[in-house]
Amino acid sequence: MFLRQLTYLVALDRFRHFSRAAEHCGVSQPALSAAIRQLEHELGVTIVRRRQRVLGLTPEGERVLAWARQSLAALDGLRQDAGFAHEEAGGSLAIGIMPPAQQLAPLLMESLRAAIPALHLELTVAAHGDILRGLSEQRFGLGIVYLDQLPAGGPFEAHELYVEQHVLVGGPGIVMPGRVRCSWGDAAGLPLCLLDRSMRSRQIVDRGFAEAGVVPDVRFETNALDLLHAELRAGRLASILPVAALPPRTDGTPLQIRRLDPSLTPAVGLVRVRQPMTSALMARCWHVASGLVLTDVLTMEERRSFLKKRTKKL
Secondary structure: OOHHHHHHHHHHHHHOOHHHHHHHHOOOHHHHHHHHHHHHHHHOOOOEEEEOOEEEEOHHHHHHHHHHHHHHHHHHHHHHHHHOOOOOOEEEEEEEEOHHHHHHHHHHHHHHHHHOOEEEEEEEEOOHHHHHHHHHOOOOOEEEEEHHHOOOOOOEEEEEEEEOOEEEEEOOOOOOOOOOEEEHHHHHOOEEEEEOOOOHHHHHHHHHHHHHOOOOEEEEEEOOHHHHHHHHHHOOOEEEEEHHHOOOOOOOOOOEEEEEEOOOOOEEEEEEEOOOOOOHHHHHHHHHHHOOOOOOOOOOOOHHHOOOOHHHHO
16 A cells, blocks of 8 residues: 555545546546555455446545545654754644634734744635534644534544624614614614624524524625625625624724624634644644634734734723
């Protein structure tokens, strides 16, 4: 068994197409197919279901795939561990971050680069479930997600970064209820733009409305935070967002913000897959990222002075 066979199998699962997987690996399709068949012969199991226009893995193939990902991740950790001893420490790290926390990305990246100057970072904005799958499949090394939905006794190690707070926010053209606080019932009466239901943040918001026994007037849904910000700046709709996901106040657009009563305060944190051995690079990245103090963050436009207690202005 060769590591290239495992690499081909991971690529085949990713692309679900022999030609595209072969192109990604820089080999011919016959060479990749032969390597997969050789792997099946060596293990004595059928890994790939081969049907016309259909490509999938057998249950045995799924188990082999999990071992392949784990083996390749361990090898990559070994390589990075050896390379980390060089004078100019480097390596690669893929991070998955949920949309409501994406404005934390500049602060996180600056902190990691300050500690590891030659670090290559790959950051992907994804839904909560996609991040957990990416961590399990070794596509991400770190994730930033809501911690309330981590499976009990699962494979994840977590570190709380801050406790989130959802607020009602609207532009200058929206007639907002109250002066500082409002109820979920008040918020339900406004025309709203919200993150879509694939997002954990939206599920938290829906729970707030359900517990209040009200049905919100949702006019627009999207998984793109920038589109919600555009609606808020245009003054057409209000929204309910985590404070860390409020629009940066850099364009002069005044925002009206109200605390929601009762307040929902889910914890947001750093997550990684628990491993028996951790590379020096991953240990350093985890130490730097988990050392961020974000308990009082309102927005990220002042990330270099994020310890200012902006939430007291609400």
